[in-house]
Every structure is written in structure tokens, then in C-alpha cells.
Amino acid sequence: MTKIFSCANMIYLDQAATSHPKAEGVGEAMFFYINNVCANVNRSTYAPATDAAIHVLETRELLCELFGLEDPTHVIFTPGQTVSLNMVIKGFLKPGDHVLVSPLEHNGVMRPLTQLLEHGVSFDRIPLCGDDELDYSAAERLIRPNTKFMILTHASNISGVVFPLDKASEFSRAHNIALAIDAAQTAGHHPIDLKKTPVDALCIPSHKGLRGPGGIGALLLSPSFASKLDPLITGGTGSDSHTEIQPTYMPDRFESGTPNLAGIYGLYAALVQLKNGKVASRRARETVLLQQFISGLDQIDGIRQLGTRDLSRRVGVISIDCTAKMDNAEVADALSSKYSVLTRCGLHCAPNAHKTYGTFPQGTVRFSFNSSNTADEIDFALDALRKILK
Ligand SMILES: Cc1ncc(COP(=O)(O)O)c(C=O)c1O
Numbered sequence: 001m002t003k004i005f006s007c008a009n010m011i012y013l014d015q016a017a018t019s020h021p022k023a024e025g026v027g028e029a030m031f032f033y034i035n036n037v038c039a040n041v042n043r044s045t046y047a048p049a050t051d052a053a054i055h056v057l058e059t060r061e062l063l064c065e066l067f068g069l070e071d072p073t074h075v076i077f078t079p080g081q082t083v084s085l086n087m088v089i090k091g092f093l094k095p096g097d098h099v100l101v102s103p104l105e106h107n108g109v110m111r112p113l114t115q116l117l118e119h120g121v122s123f124d125r126i127p128l129c130g131d132d133e134l135d136y137s138a139a140e141r142l143i144r145p146n147t148k149f150m151i152l153t154h155a156s157n158i159s160g161v162v163f164p165l166d167k168a169s170e171f172s173r174a175h176n177i178a179l180a181i182d183a184a185q186t187a188g189h190h191p192i193d194l195k196k197t198p199v200d201a202l203c204i205p206s207h208k209g210l211r212g213p214g215g216i217g218a219l220l221l222s223p224s225f226a227s228k229l230d231p232l233i234t235g236g237t238g239s240d241s242h243t244e245i246q247p248t249y250m251p252d253r254f255e256s257g258t259p260n261l262a263g264i265y266g267l268y269a270a271l272v273q274l275k276n277g278k279v280a281s282r283r284a285r286e287t288v289l290l291q292q293f294i295s296g297l298d299q300i301d302g303i304r305q306l307g308t309r310d311l312s313r314r315v316g317v318i319s320i321d322c323t324a325k326m327d328n329a330e331v332a333d334a335l336s337s338k339y340s341v342l343t344r345c346g347l348h349c350a351p352n353a354h355k356t357y358g359t360f361p362q363g364t365v366r367f368s369f370n371s372s373n374t375a376d377e378i379d380f381a382l383d384a385l386r387k388i389l390k
Contacts, residue, residue, distance in 0.1 A: 018214065158353040
């Protein structure tokens with residue numbers, strides 16, 4: 001008989017990997033699509049297909065409302081964050097282009113960029129300065145005549161440090177460089193308003209802070225960037241069927257093939273929960289939990305904490321290095337096997353972030369939470385750590 005493992009009876013502090021539990025109504029919405037609707041979009045005109053089309057459009061509109069984008073046709077559904085990042089990087093860059101990145105990027109950014117090195121694209125990493133800030137003076141010095149693009153993680157998946165969007169947006173506009181933001185760790189955790197801080201490409205996953213399903217993500221594009229971006233994937237769109245040439249209009253230009261409609265129904269349900277300023281209230285709650293956890297860690301010997309202590313520039317991701325006392329993998333294993341506290345250890349797909357923080361190659365134990373976690377869970381995790389490291 002198959003044994004059923006469930007995160008439900010455990011203390012889930014791995015929200016940076018994927019959220020648990022999903023938002024209310026997500027599972028039901030997906031079930032509803034699969035069992036009742038089950039029709040494609042843009043291809044047929046019968047009632048269930050119309051229901052699917054309305055859901056797709058309304059999901060675009062909810063994303064516009066949440067992130068301050070004007071035009072729903074510039075919301076592109078993708079199979080997830082990694083695909084969004086590849087679409088932006090490989091669709092925009094040409095041989096000879098130069099790119100600026102932060103030193104804390106995830107491999108979702110660094111591997112496509114490294115792949116393009118062979119095709120004549122180059123990049124430089126902007127160093128950090130002061131208290132975990134991006135050094136924009138150094139960035140000025142790194143700019144070359146062929147610098148075309150800046151790609152930044154909005155928040156590090158290692159230290160939780162946030163790179164404020166206003167500074168990134170100002171810098172990119174001042175230097176006429178396109179700006180893409182990897183909002184994997186901030187979408188749904190930290191307010192983002194593209195009206196106030198324009199970004200050319202905002203990449204967001206559904207399954208992390210938005211608490212939607214996996215296998216679906218979105219790319220929110222500025223009109224000028226969209227017009228310069230080549231589609232990475234082309235094919236059937238259900239539109240312009242008289243021609244074998246990819247449509248140039250939005251969103252069809254970037255949305256070929258049948259989308260993950262169950263995923264879009266699930267994401268729709270997750271986004272409904274975020275209406276009316278919910279992200280700000282979730283963030284406030286996460287900051288309280290973060291403060292509680294950091295203060296507790298301060299009382300335990302043998303732990304090195306990564307990242308700024310300025311909580312206005314943090315999301316609920318905390319990495320600790322315990323190697324002064326114990327191997328990090330053993331700590332994470334003891335947390336899950338003895339105390340049912342679920343964390344993640346290792347390098348978290350961001351090797352250069354660990355080199356920057358001096359935690360390469362040993363990595364860290366990463367705790368990550370969202371506003372569905374409780375103060376009791378934080379206390380329990382701290383107590384477990386105290387016992388493991390005593
Ligand atoms: C900062 C960052 N970027 C990109 C990704 C890739 O996301 P996904 O695996 O959902 O495609 C992650 C995943 O953890 C991440 O934390």
C-alpha cells in the first residue's frame with residue numbers, strides 16, 4: 001500500500017521552495033476545471049470554452065490589478081518562473097550584448113545567461129556594498145556601450161534581502177537599459193506596483209508567494225520591451241490560422257500551444273484572495289514572524305545568520321550556517337526527522353550568492369515562512385534548533 005506523506009501534520013518552513021498550504025479555493029478551482037470545464041481556449045466557441053476564455057482573461061486582469069500593469073494583453077502565461085526567465089533572457093539578448101546582474105541571482109537567471117556566453121553575450125555582477133545593498137556606483141562603472149539589460153532578483157532566495165525596485169528602475173531608466181525582475185521570492189509577499197516603479201519584464205511564479213499551483217507563471221511586459229522581444233516558442237495560437245507566420249500581436253505572439261488551464265483556474269482562485277491590499281497585510285505579518293525568528297536565533301550559540309537585519313529590506317527567508325557546531329545537512333535532517341520541521345539545506349541553486357556570503361561550498365539551512373505560519377511554529381522550530389545544537 002502507498003504510504004501517504006503530508007506536509008499538513010508538519011511544521012512547514014520551506015515556503016521559498018513552494019507554498020503550503022495553497023490559497024483557499026485553489027484545489028477546488030482546478031478540480032472544477034478538470035472535471036467540469038475541460039475545454040481549450042481560443043479554439044472553440046461552445047459554452048465551456050467561453051468559460052475557460054473568460055477565466056483566462058480575468059486572471060490576466062487580476063494580475064494587472066495586483067502588480068499595477070495597465071494592459072492585460074501584456075500578461076503572458078508561461079509554464080513557470082524558469083521558463084519566463086528563459087523567454088526574457090533568450091528572447092531579448094543578441095550576440096555582442098552585455099548584461100548586469102546582482103551577485104545573488106538564482107540559476108534560473110545564471111544558467112541561461114551562462115549558456116549565452118557561447119553566443120557572444122557577456123555579463124558582469126554588480127557587487128554589494130554597505131548593509132547588503134547593490135552598489136549602484138560600481139554598476140555605473142560596469143556599464144559599457146553595449147550594456148543592454150539588467151536582470152535582478154527582487155529578493156534573494158538565500159538571505160531574503162530585497163533589492164528595492166525604485167532604485168533599480170531609476171538606474172535602468174537613467175542609463176537606457178532594459179530591466180527584468182525575477183520576483184520569485186516577492187510576488188505575493190511584498191507589494192510591487194509597476195505604475196510607480198516601471199520594469200520591462202516582471203517574472204512571477206504562481207506556486208510560491210501567490211499560493212497558487214505549480215506549472216503556471218506569468219510574464220508582465222512593458223509595451224516597448226514586448227516589441228523588442230523575440231518569442232522563444234512559436235506555434236499554434238488558435239488565431240491567424242490562415243498563415244504559418246507567428247502573430248505579432250499580444251499576447252498571442254508569446255503564447256503558443258494549449259496553456260495550463262487547470263493551473264490558470266487555480267491561480268485565479270489564489271489571486272482573488274489577494275484583492276484589496278492583502279499583500280501588504282501578509283507582509284506585515286511575515287515581518288513580525290521574521291523578527292521573532294531572528295531574535296530567537298540570536299539566543300542560540302553556533303549559528304551564523306545571513307543577510308541584513310533591516311527587516312524593511314527582507315522577506316521571510318532566513319539562511320543560517322551551523323558548521324561551527326554541526327554539519328548543515330545534519331541539522332536540516334534532524335529538524336525534519338526528529339521534530340517534523342521542514343526546511344531546505346544546501347546551495348539552493350544560487351552558488352554565487354553563497355560565495356558572496358562566504359557560505360560556499362557548505363551552504364546553509366534555509367527557513368522560509370509566509371503569513372500562514374504561526375508564532376507557535378516559529379517557537380517550536382527555535383526550540384528544536386536549540387536542542388539539536390546544544
Ligand atoms: C529567486 C528565484 N528565481 C527563480 C526560481 C525558479 O523558480 P521555479 O523553480 O519555480 O521555476 C526560484 C525558485 O526557487 C527562485 O527562488
